[in-house]
Amino acid sequence: MGSCHYFILLTVIASSVATQVSFPHRIVGGEDANQNEFPYQVSIQAFGRHFCGGSIIGPEQVVTAAHCLRAIPAAFAGLHVVAGKHNLALREDFSQTLQVVKIIRHPKYDVTSVQNDIGILITEKPFEFNTEVQPIRPMPANSTEEGDSVVTGWGVVYENDTRIPDILQKVTVPILPQRTCVRVLKIGRALYNPAVMICAGDLAGGRDSCQGDSGGPLALDTVDDNGHKTRYLVGIVSWGYGCARKGLPGVYTKVSSFHDFISEVQKALN
Numbered sequence: 421m422g423s424c425h426y427f428i429l430l431t432v433i434a435s436s437v438a439t440q441v442s443f444p445h446r447i448v449g450g451e452d453a454n455q456n457e458f459p460y461q462v463s464i465q466a467f468g469r470h471f472c473g474g475s476i477i478g479p480e481q482v483v484t485a486a487h488c489l490r491a492i493p494a495a496f497a498g499l500h501v502v503a504g505k506h507n508l509a510l511r512e513d514f515s516q517t518l519q520v521v522k523i524i525r526h527p528k529y530d531v532t533s534v535q536n537d538i539g540i541l542i543t544e545k546p547f548e549f550n551t552e553v554q555p556i557r558p559m560p561a562n563s564t565e566e567g568d569s570v571v572t573g574w575g576v577v578y579e580n581d582t583r584i585p586d587i588l589q590k591v592t593v594p595i596l597p598q599r600t601c602v603r604v605l606k607i608g609r610a611l612y613n614p615a616v617m618i619c620a621g622d623l624a625g626g627r628d629s630c631q632g633d634s635g636g637p638l639a640l641d642t643v644d645d646n647g648h649k650t651r652y653l654v655g656i657v658s659w660g661y662g663c664a665r666k667g668l669p670g671v672y673t674k675v676s677s678f679h680d681f682i683s684e685v686q687k688a689l690n
């Protein structure tokens with residue numbers, strides 16, 4: 421493993437990235453989502469440009485990664501969330517664009533260690549819930565996350581690619597056991613902390629989230645004893661060593677560890 425370079429997975433807006441795009445992997449390894457297959461997914465945009473993903477968790481609440489909100493001033497009129505979106509290049513009548521009126525970063529988000537990488541955006545008015553726009557439930561506290569999950573986003577489809585796709589991408593990735601995450605991600609400054617992170621991916625490489633997917637959802641379907649299926653938000657796209665590299669799964673904020681943060685924000689709104 422030559423490189424200890426880790427990526428924060430937001431879109432590189434100015435293309436300072438060199439054009440050495442020879443990596444053979446595709447979100448990375450994914451495919452086009454069906455239209456409105458992921459009604460909780462939003463595109464977070466500054467002046468109409470996508471830079472991060474997010475998930476609707478309440479009528480006027482979107483959860484994302486704190487690192488997406490780092491450089492954004494508290495009162496910034498150019499910040500919007502776009503819900504119900506499928507193709508970023510098209511005007512879609514079923515999409516809903518709402519202005520963000522409040523940005524709440526986790527008070528203990530740490531830039532250097534990428535700990536507590538979670539934030540909540542409050543929109544000017546509630547979303548209109550319908551088949552295209554729906555909230556997702558955050559994973560309850562003290563859960564054990566395991567199984568195949570699905571990550572979605574408009575992030576690049578190759579590591580270091582400079583252009584994001586127009587159509588929302590999806591890829592299924594297994595959530596790995598914490599002891600595996602700790603072992604394989606013990607690199608350089610050892611950023612991986614199982615108390616606040618989960619990791620998911622194919623250790624053989626080839627399937628992952630990448631730049632521009634940041635803040636977006638990692639979702640897991642569970643079936644209760646009555647056969648009732650519920651989809652939970654288990655992770656928030658956070659960081660990785662490159663994208664889809666062999667032996668290096670993607671790292672996600674562990675949503676179940678932030679139950680108190682989320683419910684306090686929600687309570688304060690009522």
Ligand SMILES: *[C@@H]1O[C@H](CO)[C@@H](O)[C@H](O)[C@H]1NC(C)=O
Pocket residue numbers: 423425440441442443579580662
């Ligand atoms: C992507 O860019 C980083 C930083 O320049 C570099 O270390 C890495 O090898 C690049 N990856 C690919 C697949 O070109």
Ligand SMILES: *[C@@H]1O[C@H](CO)[C@@H](O)[C@H](O)[C@H]1NC(C)=O
Pocket residue numbers: 561562
């Ligand atoms: C989660 O576990 C902690 C420690 O065991 C406990 O204090 C807390 O009440 C639990 N939270 C919930 C929502 O069950």
